[in-house]
Amino acid sequence: MLLRHTPKELVERSALTINPAKTCQPVGAMYAALGIHKCLPHSHGSQGCCAYHRSALTRHYTEPVMASTSSFTEGASVFGGQSNLLESINNIFALYNPDIIAVNTTCLSEVIGDDLTQIINRAVADNKIPPGKTVMYASTPSFKGSHVTGYANMLAAMVQNFALNTGKKNDAVTILPSFIEPSDMTEIKHIAEELGFQYIMYPDTSGVVNAPMDGKFHMYPKGGTPKEKIAASGDSRLAFALGRIGTFQAAQLLDSKCKVKTQVIDLPIGISATDVFVDTLRKTVGLTVPESLRSERGQLVDVLCDKAQYLYGKKVSLMGDPDTVFGLVQFCADAGMKVLHVLTGTPAGAKWERRIGEAAGSGTVVKSGAQADLFYLHQLLQNEKPDLLFGNTYCKYIARDMDIPLIRCAFPIYDRIGHSYVPITGYRGGLHLLIKILDKIMDRQDRDAPEEQFELVM
Numbered sequence: 001m002l003l004r005h006t007p008k009e010l011v012e013r014s015a016l017t018i019n020p021a022k023t024c025q026p027v028g029a030m031y032a033a034l035g036i037h038k039c040l041p042h043s044h045g046s047q048g049c050c051a052y053h054r055s056a057l058t059r060h061y062t063e064p065v066m067a068s069t070s071s072f073t074e075g076a077s078v079f080g081g082q083s084n085l086l087e088s089i090n091n092i093f094a095l096y097n098p099d100i101i102a103v104n105t106t107c108l109s110e111v112i113g114d115d116l117t118q119i120i121n122r123a124v125a126d127n128k129i130p131p132g133k134t135v136m137y138a139s140t141p142s143f144k145g146s147h148v149t150g151y152a153n154m155l156a157a158m159v160q161n162f163a164l165n166t167g168k169k170n171d172a173v174t175i176l177p178s179f180i181e182p183s184d185m186t187e188i189k190h191i192a193e194e195l196g197f198q199y200i201m202y203p204d205t206s207g208v209v210n211a212p213m214d215g216k217f218h219m220y221p222k223g224g225t226p227k228e229k230i231a232a233s234g235d236s237r238l239a240f241a242l243g244r245i246g247t248f249q250a251a252q253l254l255d256s257k258c259k260v261k262t263q264v265i266d267l268p269i270g271i272s273a274t275d276v277f278v279d280t281l282r283k284t285v286g287l288t289v290p291e292s293l294r295s296e297r298g299q300l301v302d303v304l305c306d307k308a309q310y311l312y313g314k315k316v317s318l319m320g321d322p323d324t325v326f327g328l329v330q331f332c333a334d335a336g337m338k339v340l341h342v343l344t345g346t347p348a349g350a351k352w353e354r355r356i357g358e359a360a361g362s363g364t365v366v367k368s369g370a371q372a373d374l375f376y377l378h379q380l381l382q383n384e385k386p387d388l389l390f391g392n393t394y395c396k397y398i399a400r401d402m403d404i405p406l407i408r409c410a411f412p413i414y415d416r417i418g419h420s421y422v423p424i425t426g427y428r429g430g431l432h433l434l435i436k437i438l439d440k441i442m443d444r445q446d447r448d449a450p451e452e453q454f455e456l457v458m
């Protein structure tokens with residue numbers, strides 16, 4: 001009943017967003033900052049902003065996410081947030097002792113025009129930053145972009161603040177992942193380890209937002225990339241950025257600032273994209289693909305072949321983060337599914353839309369940006385109903401209204417678990433994803449089958 005007022009007739013909008021298919025920039029910036037060891041994210045704005053950013057991450061990961069705030073009130077909103085931030089820096093180092101404070105701005109501090117470079121310089125001049133500690137910042141105005149933009153900005157800030165070209169190359173290959181789950185970061189490290197090369201990956205939220213329960217409170221869990229490793233990435237012999245929208249800026253900066261040859265490729269979601277990732281590594285780093293990875297690939301191919309009849313021709317619609325959605329579209333197209341609609345609330349640009357169109361095939365509706373919202377998605381689905389919908393938790397209203405099975409594969413997911421532990425990247429992740437898709441399709445077939453066609457063996 002909730003969405004019964006969504007009309008079927010599509011009207012082009014240029015200013016209005018209804019039920020955005022994204023969250024705000026600082027959420028992504030905080031998530032990226034959690035991927036550095038002993039780093040405390042700090043939201044430079046009102047308490048309400050920080051409460052929202054933390055709650056979005058805490059609900060998605062079902063883990064307590066630590067972050068601090070400049071706690072703007074009316075005074076800071078009028079006169080600027082400098083004194084609030086200087087006081088915060090004092091308190092944070094005294095009370096919580098992080099190695100790094102990663103400040104993200106908010107709508108309010110951006111609108112009033114706080115100059116974070118100047119404030120941090122002032123903190124240095126006033127000896128508010130203890131020796132060996134760092135305060136860094138990323139500009140994350142949330143009246144534009146999305147959580148993926150915020151993630152990309154914080155990742156670039158990591159390169160800007162830490163990556164160092166000493167002039168002496170090391171043997172490591174740097175990996176910069178886009179906004180993905182900690183389970184996917186683990187899977188990418190697994191592939192790197194199986195291939196047997198030295199790597200530096202950041203951010204790395206595995207072991208931070210999916211850390212095991214040991215009965216003790218850890219302000220800073222064991223995971224996260226140490227800042228020394230991020231510094232060493234400036235001397236790495238090569239770098240791979242995985243996912244164009246979330247990493248392009250950082251990749252360019254690593255290349256220009258530290259002269260590290262950086263290649264931007266797609267996230268390894270599905271067979272073709274994982275093949276490209278493994279093959280690019282094999283060729284550029286000079287490696288042989290081990291039997292273990294061949295076997296993982298073979299298992300995925302086996303299941304795809306065994307159950308192709310359930311996938312072929314199935315109609316799918318997808319919303320989510322641009323880099324992940326690109327991988328999912330390729331995965332679905334490779335499996336013979338028909339991609340009807342692809343949306344992301346992140347302004348991913350014309351190139352992304354064109355690439356999605358090429359991967360999905362002709363006739364697919366592709367849209368990105370503020371007007372690619374859930375209202376528009378609902379309208380599209382009313383005009384052509386898919387067999388499956390990929391999206392975040394907010395899509396459950398549409399899925400329920402239209403009786404479409406929903407695969408939760410986007411941020412945020414507040415009503416299911418598993419995403420932070422079970423990957424969708426790599427060959428093993430592809431198998432998990434495939435099983436998830438098949439379960440939905442086969443459950444629906446069982447539910448709708450007439451008595452005489454209800455099969456025991458499928």
Ligand code: SF4
Pocket residue numbers: 024025026045048049050052053105106107108142143
């Ligand atoms: S959209 Fe802006 S005002 Fe709202 S929570 Fe995010 S940063 Fe704060």
